[in-house]
Amino acid sequence: MTATAEEPRAQQEPQEPQGNPRKRRAILDAAGTVFLRDGFTRAGIDAIAAEAKVSKQTVYNHFGDKERLFMAMTDDVQDRTVAHVMELMDRDFPDPSKLAGPEDLRAALLQLAGEWIRVVYTGPLVALRKLVDAESEHHPYLQQRWFTNGPSRTMPRLNRLLSALARAGLLDVPAEVLDVPDLLAYQLTAMAGSAVRRIEPGADFEAEFQRRVAQGVDFFLRAYAPR
Amino acid sequence: MTATAEEPRAQQEPQEPQGNPRKRRAILDAAGTVFLRDGFTRAGIDAIAAEAKVSKQTVYNHFGDKERLFMAMTDDVQDRTVAHVMELMDRDFPDPSKLAGPEDLRAALLQLAGEWIRVVYTGPLVALRKLVDAESEHHPYLQQRWFTNGPSRTMPRLNRLLSALARAGLLDVPAEVLDVPDLLAYQLTAMAGSAVRRIEPGADFEAEFQRRVAQGVDFFLRAYAPR
DNA sequence: AATCTCTTGGACTGTTGAGTCTAAAAATAT
DNA sequence: ATATTTTTAGACTCAACAGTCCAAGAGATT
Numbered sequence: 001m002t003a004t005a006e007e008p009r010a011q012q013e014p015q016e017p018q019g020n021p022r023k024r025r026a027i028l029d030a031a032g033t034v035f036l037r038d039g040f041t042r043a044g045i046d047a048i049a050a051e052a053k054v055s056k057q058t059v060y061n062h063f064g065d066k067e068r069l070f071m072a073m074t075d076d077v078q079d080r081t082v083a084h085v086m087e088l089m090d091r092d093f094p095d096p097s098k099l100a101g102p103e104d105l106r107a108a109l110l111q112l113a114g115e116w117i118r119v120v121y122t123g124p125l126v127a128l129r130k131l132v133d134a135e136s137e138h139h140p141y142l143q144q145r146w147f148t149n150g151p152s153r154t155m156p157r158l159n160r161l162l163s164a165l166a167r168a169g170l171l172d173v174p175a176e177v178l179d180v181p182d183l184l185a186y187q188l189t190a191m192a193g194s195a196v197r198r199i200e201p202g203a204d205f206e207a208e209f210q211r212r213v214a215q216g217v218d219f220f221l222r223a224y225a226p227r
Numbered sequence: 228m229t230a231t232a233e234e235p236r237a238q239q240e241p242q243e244p245q246g247n248p249r250k251r252r253a254i255l256d257a258a259g260t261v262f263l264r265d266g267f268t269r270a271g272i273d274a275i276a277a278e279a280k281v282s283k284q285t286v287y288n289h290f291g292d293k294e295r296l297f298m299a300m301t302d303d304v305q306d307r308t309v310a311h312v313m314e315l316m317d318r319d320f321p322d323p324s325k326l327a328g329p330e331d332l333r334a335a336l337l338q339l340a341g342e343w344i345r346v347v348y349t350g351p352l353v354a355l356r357k358l359v360d361a362e363s364e365h366h367p368y369l370q371q372r373w374f375t376n377g378p379s380r381t382m383p384r385l386n387r388l389l390s391a392l393a394r395a396g397l398l399d400v401p402a403e404v405l406d407v408p409d410l411l412a413y414q415l416t417a418m419a420g421s422a423v424r425r426i427e428p429g430a431d432f433e434a435e436f437q438r439r440v441a442q443g444v445d446f447f448l449r450a451y452a453p454r
Numbered sequence: 455a456a457t458c459t460c461t462t463g464g465a466c467t468g469t470t471g472a473g474t475c476t477a478a479a480a481a482t483a484t
Numbered sequence: 485a486t487a488t489t490t491t492t493a494g495a496c497t498c499a500a501c502a503g504t505c506c507a508a509g510a511g512a513t514t
Binding site: 455456457458459460461462463464465466467468469470471472473474475476477478479480481482483484 | 485486492494503506512513
Binding site: 037039041042127130131133134137138140144147174176177180183186187190191194195198200201215218219222223224 | 264266268269354357358360361364365367371374401403404407410413414417418421422425427428442445446449450451
């Protein structure tokens with residue numbers, strides 16, 4: 001295909017899912033591996049092509065340039081993560097009517113917050129978040145995109161769940177808090193999350209993880225458990 | 228580096244051939260400007276030399292290579308920030324005996340947390356933190372160094388202050404919390420801090436800042452205000 | 455079989471940037 | 485004044501890397 005000066009590329013062309021979807025998948029996976037390993041600037045298209053066992057030109061056929069490849073990879077990882085988190089919540093949604101006492105409530109929050117934080121604040125998603133954060137100085141829309149595709153889809157869900165506990169009388173949350181979108185969900189996860197990120201390498205991660213999540217949940221309960 | 232030359236540094240470095248301290252200062256400032264503007268990989272030594280109005284070779288005479296220059300700049304910014312925060316706390320330390328009622332306490336915490344978060348979670352320090360975070364995948368000791376030179380110097384101070392309020396009966400903090408180093412200080416600052424970082428560009432920053440700090444402080448007080 | 459699209463590998467361009475080298479000039483010390 | 489250290493400008497090496505071009509081939513579709 002000779003797209004020389006004769007054929008002016010159509011400007012705002014939305015998106016063409018051209019090419020073999022299996023190659024596309026392989027490239028996205030490889031991009032995840034290499035970008036997360038090397039960072040945006042250091043990562044080379046050649047390395048990604050090699051990792052995907054695909055020729056360099058194929059990468060360009062599918063994704064146009066490095067920046068769009070990065071965005072496609074980010075969207076992909078976030079979509080999978082959001083799906084994972086939603087599934088978690090479907091499975092472990094604590095039914096307010098089934099929680100007998102305060103200990104049940106604490107156990108349910110520990111379970112839910114623990115799973116949430118494990119997915120969102122450990123593993124590859126944290127590294128990807130760092131990358132987006134670092135690049136956001138140069139591509140400001142990345143930050144926006146991250147929130148739109150990620151937290152803004154999952155946080156309302158968690159918030160609705162916690163609000164239900166409040167409505168059921170299991171949590172005593174003031175109206176000012178309930179009125180702020182997603183605030184309650186952030187209050188449950190933010191502190192434990194940032195604490196988990198501070199776990200020192202070399203420490204017993206699993207034990208430290210449990211301890212810090214519990215500290216976060218207990219702080220949350222101390223504020224909102226009815227007494 | 229600043230006044231504290233022989234302080235506990237994470238790793239020992241062969242003393243570089245000292246040159247003119249004013250050049251050194253100029254290079255550090257320029258490195259701050261350029262690294263924070265362009266990121267580690269994108270930043271060029273030539274650009275830094277130009278910004279410092281110094282020849283490239285002089286940069287190498289003083290700092291050896293890019294990585295060590297980056298570390299020296301990071302240490303420098305952190306040292307200044309720590310000094311700033313310490314000064315803030317000397318000035319606005321709320322004397323427990325002078326706090327008449329709950330409203331006084333809330334006002335004092337708002338002031339203290341607000342100033343703290345303004346210094347630590349806005350401005351150049353946040354950008355620098357992002358850089359360190361991004362580079363920490365490739366230079367793991369950077370993360371360690373950041374905590375050693377920064378938070379591990381300031382957080383105990385804030386924590387001592389809050390513990391004093393607890394001892395004076397103005398806060399009702401359980402022993403499990405008081406026993407964990409710096410936990411109380413993180414509980415006051417972490418949530419408001421991460422909320423401030425999520426302020427959308429285009430919003431009225433100052434108003435949003437005050438609102439979110441207040442939400443954090445009220446969360447904290449709801450957990451620990453005696454009732 | 456003929457056609458159309460996608461893929462391949464490799465060569466090629468142009469740029470950028472880290473780090474070195476050098477010889478001369480400036481500053482500093484003795 | 486002389487010796488030592490530091491600075492300077494610029495040329496230079498070497499490597500990496502984004503993105504392009506091309507000609508041959510693999511795969512499907514008709």
